[in-house]
Amino acid sequence: MANFNIDAQALNTYDAIVVGSGISGGWSAKELTAKGLRTLVLERGRDVRHITDYPTTNMQPWEFEHRGQLTKDVKDANPIISKCYAFYEGTEQFFVKDAEHPYVQEKPFDWIRGYQVGGKSLMWARQTQRWSDFDFTGPARDGFAVDWPIRYADLAPWYSYVEKFAGITGNKDGLDTLPDGEFLTPHEWNCVETHFQKQIASKYKDRHVIMGRAAHLTSPKQIHYDQGRAQCQHRTICERGCPFGGYFSSNSSTIPWAAKTGKMTLRPNSVVHSIIYDEKKGRATGVRVIDANTKQMTEYYARLIFVNAAALNTNLILLNSISTRFPNGLGNDSGTLGKYVAFHNYRAGISGEYDGNLDMTTDGRRPNSPYIPRFRNVYKQETNFLRGYAAGFQAGRSSDTDQSGMGADLKQSLLNPKLGGWHVGSHMMGETIPKESNYVALDSSLKDPYGIPQLKIAIAYDDNDEKMIKDYQEQMTEMFQAAGFTNIRLRDDKRNPGLDIHEMGGVRMGKDPKTSMLNKWNQLHAVKNVFVTDGASMTSTSTQNPSLTYMAFSARSVDYAVKAMKKGLV
Numbered sequence: 001m002a003n004f005n006i007d008a009q010a011l012n013t014y015d016a017i018v019v020g021s022g023i024s025g026g027w028s029a030k031e032l033t034a035k036g037l038r039t040l041v042l043e044r045g046r047d048v049r050h051i052t053d054y055p056t057t058n059m060q061p062w063e064f065e066h067r068g069q070l071t072k073d074v075k076d077a078n079p080i081i082s083k084c085y086a087f088y089e090g091t092e093q094f095f096v097k098d099a100e101h102p103y104v105q106e107k108p109f110d111w112i113r114g115y116q117v118g119g120k121s122l123m124w125a126r127q128t129q130r131w132s133d134f135d136f137t138g139p140a141r142d143g144f145a146v147d148w149p150i151r152y153a154d155l156a157p158w159y160s161y162v163e164k165f166a167g168i169t170g171n172k173d174g175l176d177t178l179p180d181g182e183f184l185t186p187h188e189w190n191c192v193e194t195h196f197q198k199q200i201a202s203k204y205k206d207r208h209v210i211m212g213r214a215a216h217l218t219s220p221k222q223i224h225y226d227q228g229r230a231q232c233q234h235r236t237i238c239e240r241g242c243p244f245g246g247y248f249s250s251n252s253s254t255i256p257w258a259a260k261t262g263k264m265t266l267r268p269n270s271v272v273h274s275i276i277y278d279e280k281k282g283r284a285t286g287v288r289v290i291d292a293n294t295k296q297m298t299e300y301y302a303r304l305i306f307v308n309a310a311a312l313n314t315n316l317i318l319l320n321s322i323s324t325r326f327p328n329g330l331g332n333d334s335g336t337l338g339k340y341v342a343f344h345n346y347r348a349g350i351s352g353e354y355d356g357n358l359d360m361t362t363d364g365r366r367p368n369s370p371y372i373p374r375f376r377n378v379y380k381q382e383t384n385f386l387r388g389y390a391a392g393f394q395a396g397r398s399s400d401t402d403q404s405g406m407g408a409d410l411k412q413s414l415l416n417p418k419l420g421g422w423h424v425g426s427h428m429m430g431e432t433i434p435k436e437s438n439y440v441a442l443d444s445s446l447k448d449p450y451g452i453p454q455l456k457i458a459i460a461y462d463d464n465d466e467k468m469i470k471d472y473q474e475q476m477t478e479m480f481q482a483a484g485f486t487n488i489r490l491r492d493d494k495r496n497p498g499l500d501i502h503e504m505g506g507v508r509m510g511k512d513p514k515t516s517m518l519n520k521w522n523q524l525h526a527v528k529n530v531f532v533t534d535g536a537s538m539t540s541t542s543t544q545n546p547s548l549t550y551m552a553f554s555a556r557s558v559d560y561a562v563k564a565m566k567k568g569l570v
């Protein structure tokens with residue numbers, strides 16, 4: 001019997017374990033396997049194979065039972081997830097259903113999740129900007145949160161590394177607020193977007209309108225063909241899964257790449273319950289996993305553990321990893337675990353019209369749009385709120401063809417299409433401030449269907465966010481007016497935190513183990529063989545989209561971890 005147990009333990013032992021197969025987990029798996037480590041990837045959701053498991057990717061609107069719309073039943077059953085713009089009849093299969101994965105909203109929080117192989121990399125909007133030193137020095141300058149233990153220079157080579165593999169389109173814009181990367185051919189502008197860009201450039205020295213940087217293969221290189229991916233076809237239905245691999249997802253890129261090494265074992269339907277800490281060895285030895293189908297618990301062991309379950313679930317797993325040494329969660333000597341969670345503020349928007357360029361129109365579709373990098377409080381504090389916001393911008397011209405009537409009249413109208421005027425719009429992406437009072441914790445009584453404590457989320461906007469929204473609206477109104485846009489309308493949709501899907505923090509990086517969880521290598525200060533490289537590790541949130549930074553952190557951290565392991569340091 002003893003022999004049997006030893007065999008079972010050996011069978012379940014790997015060099016490394018990665019928890020989660022989304023954007024960050026995919027990168028951890030790719031890097032670990034490339035370095036020759038036998039790696040177990042544990043994913044709580046079902047398997048989703050590239051191409052074969054994208055059931056709606058080639059469907060036309062009229063082929064959907066409800067023409068792509070959500071039914072009232074689906075909306076009623078999923079009041080949270082239905083708020084996400086990307087959740088519709090073509091993508092229902094990739095989002096968690098509200099009732100199946102309960103959590104406690106101590107304050108209103110719309111937690112948008114994708115539990116499957118690939119995680120949210122299947123449905124994301126693919127905006128990929130580097131963070132700059134203004135972001136990494138922000139906390140030190142303003143005194144909120146703690147100082148980041150790294151600067152842009154530490155991450156720059158890793159940004160290049162992941163960009164080349166993932167494939168990022170963009171222009172080299174030469175802005176110090178938004179460092180340039182390794183770009184494929186940029187997407188094209190339309191004439192009103194160019195008009196806005198020129199007007200802003202002529203009227204403001206410090207404000208720039210640039211083409212968005214996005215994870216699309218506009219001009220694939222050999223490394224992308226080697227992944228089995230091909231040029232983006234501009235279909236703009238990416239969130240259903242792209243059979244061309246035109247955009248970056250774990251499913252089309254990192255996971256199959258890791259599989260090709262022969263070193264990866266991917267285990268879907270495996271809900272990680274907690275990390276096992278061995279008091280005698282003074283390190284983590286493995287993870288406890290609940291099989292999603294049988295509900296049986298199994299242990300898996302490894303020398304290195306990468307936690308990539310997406311920010312809040314990573315917090316949950318660490319909080320649930322309790323031992324005599326760590327009664328308040330793994331590595332939680334500082335007492336900061338679960339705290340200082342922050343997010344992005346997408347509440348405000350602006351729209352308008354433009355009556356110039358009426359002899360011009362646009363053709364084709366573009367899975368990306370222009371972007372306005374942060375321009376507030378960059379070089380000095382100039383407003384009554386801390387930090388700043390970036391903004392999306394887009395111009396388009398709609399059809400104004402009369403589609404009423406029947407028969408010959410209708411045919412006549414359709415054959416002679418008319419164009420309406422130009423519509424312009426923008427949305428904000430504001431940085432929120434990580435505060436101790438914005439936290440997640442385990443609920444003391446409520447459990448999920450696997451018997452794991454439910455996550456209790458207490459995250460809210462504050463006065464800083466309200467002031468920032470006001471400033472965005474004022475500044476964008478001024479900029480829209482400067483460009484000659486009319487009929488300007490402001491929006492504050494008062495959405496709950498969470499709907500931006502950029503939740504970050506709770507396991508923050510920092511120089512001092514007394515005030516942070518992770519060191520500059522994304523390594524738990526107190527448990528050297530456990531690494532967290534998803535959004536949980538972010539010390540502050542910047543105004544840029546975060547996922548490219550998770551990719552860079554994952555690759556950099558694996559590089560360090562494997563070298564440290566070989567030296568016997570972890």
Ligand SMILES: Cc1cc2nc3c(=O)[nH]c(=O)nc-3n(C[C@H](O)[C@H](O)[C@H](O)COP(=O)(O)OP(=O)(O)OC[C@H]3O[C@@H](n4cnc5c(N)ncnc54)[C@H](O)[C@@H]3O)c2cc1C
Nearest residue numbers: 020022023024044115119120125126127272310534545547
């Ligand atoms: C509609 C939409 C638009 C977005 N747009 C952008 C954008 O333009 N730019 C950008 O940067 N980001 C965007 N995001 C956010 C982006 O998708 C996330 O930042 C990114 O996916 C996070 O990577 P991750 O690895 O941390 O998490 P995920 O990609 O979510 O992967 C986490 C994985 O861990 C698994 N998991 C969780 N708990 C456990 C457990 N206990 N055991 C085992 N497995 C577990 C999950 O099932 C999941 O597969 C968007 C997201 C959505 C949904």
Ligand code: SF4
Nearest residue numbers: 233235236238242246
């Ligand atoms: S726009 Fe590009 S990435 Fe998106 S579905 Fe079409 S081909 Fe794929």
